[in-house]
Amino acid sequence: MAAKKLVIMLAVFAGISFFLFSQGYGEELKLVPKKRPISVIDSALGTTVGTGWSTKENPQEAVKEAVEMALEGKQDKVPDFAIIFASSGSDMEAILSKAKELFKNKTKIYGGTSDSRAVMTNRGFAKATDRAYEYAKMEGKRSLAIMTVTSKDIVFGVGSANFADYPSVQEGSKVAILNAIKSAGKSPKELPQAILVTPARGLEEEAIEGIERVVGSHTPILGGTPGGPTFSVFGENKVYEKGISLAVIYTKFSAGYIFEGGFDVKDPNTGIVTKVDRQAIVEIDGKPALDVYDAWLGGEIGKLCKETIRFDLVRGLLTLHPLYRKYTSPNGKVYSLFSHPWPRDKTLVEKSVSTSTKIKVGERIYLSHGTWETLMNRVGNLPKMAKMQGKIDMNAKPIFGIGYICAGVLGTIPETEREKMPFLINYSNNNAPFIAPFTWGEQGHFPGIGNKHGNLLTSFLVITDKGQR
Amino acid sequence: MKLFRKIFLSIFFSFVATVSLISYAISVRQIADAEKSVVEENKIIGSFLTKEIEVNYFENKWPFESLKKLSERKEVLFWWIVRDDGTIHLADNSSFMETYVHDYFPEIANRLGKENISLNRSQNYGIFSTTLETGPKKWSFWFGFSLSRVAERRKEIISLITVTSVSVLVVLGVILYSSVKHFTKPIKELTTGAERIGKGDLSYRIRAASKDELGQLSHSFNKMTDDLQKTTVSKDYVDNIIGNMTEMLIVVDIEGKIRTVNKATLELLQYRGEEILGHSIEKIFKLEDIPQNWMEFERLIQEDKLNNFETHFTTKEERRIPILFSSSAIRGESGHPLFFVCTARDITERKRAEDEREKLVKDLQKALAEIKQLSGLLPICSGCKKIRDDKGYWNQIEEYISTHSEAIFSHGLCPVCLKKLYPDL
Numbered sequence: 026m027a028a029k030k031l032v033i034m035l036a037v038f039a040g041i042s043f044f045l046f047s048q049g050y051g052e053e054l055k056l057v058p059k060k061r062p063i064s065v066i067d068s069a070l071g072t073t074v075g076t077g078w079s080t081k082e083n084p085q086e087a088v089k090e091a092v093e094m095a096l097e098g099k100q101d102k103v104p105d106f107a108i109i110f111a112s113s114g115s116d117m118e119a120i121l122s123k124a125k126e127l128f129k130n131k132t133k134i135y136g137g138t139s140d141s142r143a144v145m146t147n148r149g150f151a152k153a154t155d156r157a158y159e160y161a162k163m164e165g166k167r168s169l170a171i172m173t174v175t176s177k178d179i180v181f182g183v184g185s186a187n188f189a190d191y192p193s194v195q196e197g198s199k200v201a202i203l204n205a206i207k208s209a210g211k212s213p214k215e216l217p218q219a220i221l222v223t224p225a226r227g228l229e230e231e232a233i234e235g236i237e238r239v240v241g242s243h244t245p246i247l248g249g250t251p252g253g254p255t256f257s258v259f260g261e262n263k264v265y266e267k268g269i270s271l272a273v274i275y276t277k278f279s280a281g282y283i284f285e286g287g288f289d290v291k292d293p294n295t296g297i298v299t300k301v302d303r304q305a306i307v308e309i310d311g312k313p314a315l316d317v318y319d320a321w322l323g324g325e326i327g328k329l330c331k332e333t334i335r336f337d338l339v340r341g342l343l344t345l346h347p348l349y350r351k352y353t354s355p356n357g358k359v360y361s362l363f364s365h366p367w368p369r370d371k372t373l374v375e376k377s378v379s380t381s382t383k384i385k386v387g388e389r390i391y392l393s394h395g396t397w398e399t400l401m402n403r404v405g406n407l408p409k410m411a412k413m414q415g416k417i418d419m420n421a422k423p424i425f426g427i428g429y430i431c432a433g434v435l436g437t438i439p440e441t442e443r444e445k446m447p448f449l450i451n452y453s454n455n456n457a458p459f460i461a462p463f464t465w466g467e468q469g470h471f472p473g474i475g476n477k478h479g480n481l482l483t484s485f486l487v488i489t490d491k492g493q494r
Numbered sequence: 495m496k497l498f499r500k501i502f503l504s505i506f507f508s509f510v511a512t513v514s515l516i517s518y519a520i521s522v523r524q525i526a527d528a529e530k531s532v533v534e535e536n537k538i539i540g541s542f543l544t545k546e547i548e549v550n551y552f553e554n555k556w557p558f559e560s561l562k563k564l565s566e567r568k569e570v571l572f573w574w575i576v577r578d579d580g581t582i583h584l585a586d587n588s589s590f591m592e593t594y595v596h597d598y599f600p601e602i603a604n605r606l607g608k609e610n611i612s613l614n615r616s617q618n619y620g621i622f623s624t625t626l627e628t629g630p631k632k633w634s635f636w637f638g639f640s641l642s643r644v645a646e647r648r649k650e651i652i653s654l655i656t657v658t659s660v661s662v663l664v665v666l667g668v669i670l671y672s673s674v675k676h677f678t679k680p681i682k683e684l685t686t687g688a689e690r691i692g693k694g695d696l697s698y699r700i701r702a703a704s705k706d707e708l709g710q711l712s713h714s715f716n717k718m719t720d721d722l723q724k725t726t727v728s729k730d731y732v733d734n735i736i737g738n739m740t741e742m743l744i745v746v747d748i749e750g751k752i753r754t755v756n757k758a759t760l761e762l763l764q765y766r767g768e769e770i771l772g773h774s775i776e777k778i779f780k781l782e783d784i785p786q787n788w789m790e791f792e793r794l795i796q797e798d799k800l801n802n803f804e805t806h807f808t809t810k811e812e813r814r815i816p817i818l819f820s821s822s823a824i825r826g827e828s829g830h831p832l833f834f835v836c837t838a839r840d841i842t843e844r845k846r847a848e849d850e851r852e853k854l855v856k857d858l859q860k861a862l863a864e865i866k867q868l869s870g871l872l873p874i875c876s877g878c879k880k881i882r883d884d885k886g887y888w889n890q891i892e893e894y895i896s897t898h899s900e901a902i903f904s905h906g907l908c909p910v911c912l913k914k915l916y917p918d919l
Contacts, residue, residue: 053640054571054619058589059597150588398558406554441565442558444588450585451592 032335061284072176072490073099074425076457078144078151080168084119087111091171092127094148095304103128104173106181106272108221108427109136109259110252110462111169112153117257117264118261120169125262132173133183133208135272136259137223139462140252140432143443144170147426147451147458150444157254157337157436172460174425180275182209182217185260187268194228198235198269205273206239216240217273218280219486221427222248222468223354227304229466229478230383232269242475245282247484249429249464250381255275256465274488278424281415282486284469286363287403288347288393288477294321295391298384305369305377306348306384316367321392322346330373333347340367344433345397347481348380348390354473362471363393365480381466381480395481397437404430404438407485408459415487416470423487426450426459431481435463454487461485498678502670521651532569533611533620536639539564540622541609544820547575548627557586564637566697569881571619573637575626575649576603579625583633595636606634614892618645680708694733696723742807742838744815748831762840764810775836778807783814795821796831807838816845 077094079087088109096102107128111120117138124134143152153168169170174181184205191197202220206213220240224232229250251258258270274280296317300308309317319326329339347363353365354360362382384390408426412419428450435443450459467482517741525881543564546557556575564573575584576595580603585591596603600614609624619643626633683700690698696719700712736743736756745754752770760767762777770777779823784791794800800821806814817838823831872894873882880888894905912919 053642054614054617054638056572056590056598056638057589059593061592396559399555401558402555405556409554439562442562445584445591448584448588448591 031424042213046164063131070490071178071297072174072424073101073104074175075099075104076146076148076171076458076460077173078146078148078168078170080151080153080166081169082165083171084111085123087115087167087169088120088123088127088171091169092173095171099175101175103131105179106174106176106183107131107132107134107136108172108272109134109169110139110168110460111136112144113138113141113252113255114153114165115167115169117259120217121259121262121264124171133181133272134259134261135181135183135223135270137270137462138253138255138257139168139170139249139466140435141254141322142432143448143463144168145428145430145450145461145463146170146172147447147454147456149447152443155440157432170460170462172425172427172458176276176424178276178278178490179424180209180211180439182211182273182275183271184273185258185265185268185270187260187263187265188225188228189267192268192403193235194231195235195238198224198232198271199238201269201271202236202239202273205271209273209275211273211275213239215275216244217275218278218488219274219282219485220244220246220248221274222246222269222450223251223271223464224248224468225258225267226250226256226465227381228267229468232477233468233478236271237476244476245280245470245486246468246476247282247284247427247429247470247486248468249431249462249484250466250468250478252432252463253301253465256306260440274290276488278488278490279415279417280486280488281411281413281417282470282484283407283411283414284360284467284471284477284482284484285403285410286347286349286393286482287399288349288361288363288395288481289399290361290391290393292321292351292392292394295389298318298386298388298390301386302377302386303487304381304383305379306366306390307377309390314378315373316375318348318366318378318392326368327373330368333393335342336371340365340433341436342411343367344437345395347393347395348378348384349393349479350384350388350390352471352474352477354471356473358473360471360474361391361393362477362479363481364390365431371456377493382478395437397439397442400434401438401449402444404434404446405481406453407483408450408454408457408487411485411487412489417487417489418491420455421489422455423457423459423489426454426457426461426485426487428459428461428483428485429464429467430461430483431467432463432465433481434483457487497681498674501678502674505670506663506667507672509663509670510661513659513663513666517655521648521655524651525644525648528651529613529641529644532639532641532644533613536569536620536622536637537609537611539567540624540635540637543637544609544624544626547635551626551628551633555773561586567639569640570677571638571640574635576634576636578628578631578633595634599636602636606632613641615641618642667777677708680704680712684712687715687719691722692718694731742836744775744778744836744838746834746836748833750775752777753803753833762809762815763807767812778809780806780808785806795834796823798822804841816841 067482075095079090081087081090107124109120109124111117140157142154142157143150145151151168151170154164154166156164182205184201186197188194188197193201201214203443220236222232223256232313233246257264257266258268260268296309298306298309299311306314308314325342343366348366349361349363351362362378364382364384366378366380369375369377369379407428408423409419466478466480467484468476468478468483469482543560546560550557551815561573564570573586574590574595575580577583580595582590582593582595599621602621606623606625611620611622613620619638621636621638623634624635626635647859677743687698687700699716699719739756739758742759742762743756744752747753752773755770757769767805772814805817805819807817818841819838821834821836824833825834826832875888879891881891881894882888895901896903
């Protein structure tokens, strides 16, 4: 009897303990994101801009979805101008065909491939896949983005060229720019406010040279090499793998642009290029370029190559340690033109450093450093810096923005962080519409110096009808 | 409830209550410490990141690397950098970007200050929130952290404290059991002794081991028992006597209920003890066996004047047994009778002997009466053998004897007479 009471007492004790201690610390917090307020695109009077995207695998469906999104709520269903970028591996012919069909063959179309991983607009990061390079061909995951503009104040012209049809890249580019100017209803003497280009990979410098033969070196050319691993650009009626797609912009509105890398340029390591082979540096200061570059990095390349068989990791590391050339404008401002270096020979026997840029013998190159953080910040601030360069009021809302962001930069940014980029750009761009492909080389303009091609850079153009300082 | 159980359960309940309170207090303190530690840790992280964000803000940068590391912390539920209008500018999860902080935590958003920590234990989280030094437009930095570590620690503490408390209670219980057993043992012995002595066993002695008050009490008890033994006839002795009495003994209380009977009574009346103990005396002593009225009978009993009163007891089988009944009262201090001690002797044999004697006397008397009828001097004629009666008449002897006795004559001839009268025959 007593034992029973004792057991009951202990059970009561345990029960009270459990009750007392079970108070508090319940279910974990589960936050559900609320619906975002609808962003009202209050374009400038006389100009309507729309953006859309799709990740549908079927190219026709993807174009249809993106176009419908871009033109939602707009009266004119046939815009004057459309920029279309689709992730590498997409059926570009089908995309062009469908777009032309939807736009009744009246809209001027410019664009090409973005990196296989994504394209981006103010509506978000349209992710195709996390994987780059050859994997993209196999996965069948696609994304597409479009920006449409209809304006009585901005005139667009588009031109293209298949380099195979011309004696030189320069000549093909010259024809393309002339066609674009003509398409805008202008004469070659009327210089556009800006030129958007998407030239074939490895031929960027020659393409710029051809364009500059028509518009000179003071007309800003902003662009990006098509994203890979398969590359193509839109012509008027065809898709070119080795060609150029470009657009000219004529407007009385203000334009601001930026072309920069955002890397830390304080490293003292520097050398003179003493031997080159196309887009590769063979020697620096008379020594094998790879040895010199590896020495600057404290032997990291050799160490990494021994540790991994994944060459993309080596490239990934070197993305954050680009080589650059310095250009000083007449007013004394120094610009850095970055190149993405990596061993041309995966076995490291041949000690050239490929840069995807044509660095000339005698040019001084420098070592720079970066982190994904600095690169992400740079992406977020692009519109702000473009406005600053264009002396546009920081609070002025652009009519639209066009950006070219290096796919190498994208690769350094952790996957979990990539989706933040459009939000950062939106804030900096005052929630104006924008489109930004991820490119495998960037072209831009250094004021007072001219147009250049580089890597690991970003170009961004904003057009605004207000707020010029 | 036994004294041991009372003492044990009372003290043990106190132990349980005390241990519970101490356990609860320790647990609360431990959990509070664990919570404080988590809060402090997150506050330090929050402060550090706040400074980093503030420094970077003016350079148009965000410390993404540090913020990503924050996201990777297991305990961190979210982090937000919020604009002055409440819009989430940056978040670990981009799905929250450009939504309003007021939609999630309006109370915290409305009282935003410097380095606040808000805890929500029911939902197991804490929130560090602070305004940022971002010029006139005050942005803010928020991050939510899980209190799961506290919850886990709490579980550990509860388990540990519960196991410890139960163990302590078991140990205390065992110690208490032994102690109470030790201390109540003399009392139990005293109780047993009192019961035994109460039943008349004056030979019982308590083993007094201790020298404390209980030991002294045991000594006193034993001494008292010694004294009693010397001065008192033991109950056993009395029981022995009563048990061995050949006469019946019945003790009746003032209400007429039988309180004690001896073996001889039970055997004679063929009852078992429990069949008559507590029952009325009338069960064995029927009213018809009382010659006087009952009141008179009671009076005689109460005045101790009932002595060797001849009556009957009735057995279980309703057989009446003649007895010789005597009674005397046991009186209280006031002189009023408390009990009546009744003794009865079975006189069945005596009664039978008496009956037989009476019958014999009667038979003798009758015989004597008959013998007297033919006795005395009868005047008989020497010749004719006639007998003169009291009236002077002479009667044939046959006639006389037939008249004065039951004898009847049958006439015949004896051989002598026959020969004499009928010599020819």
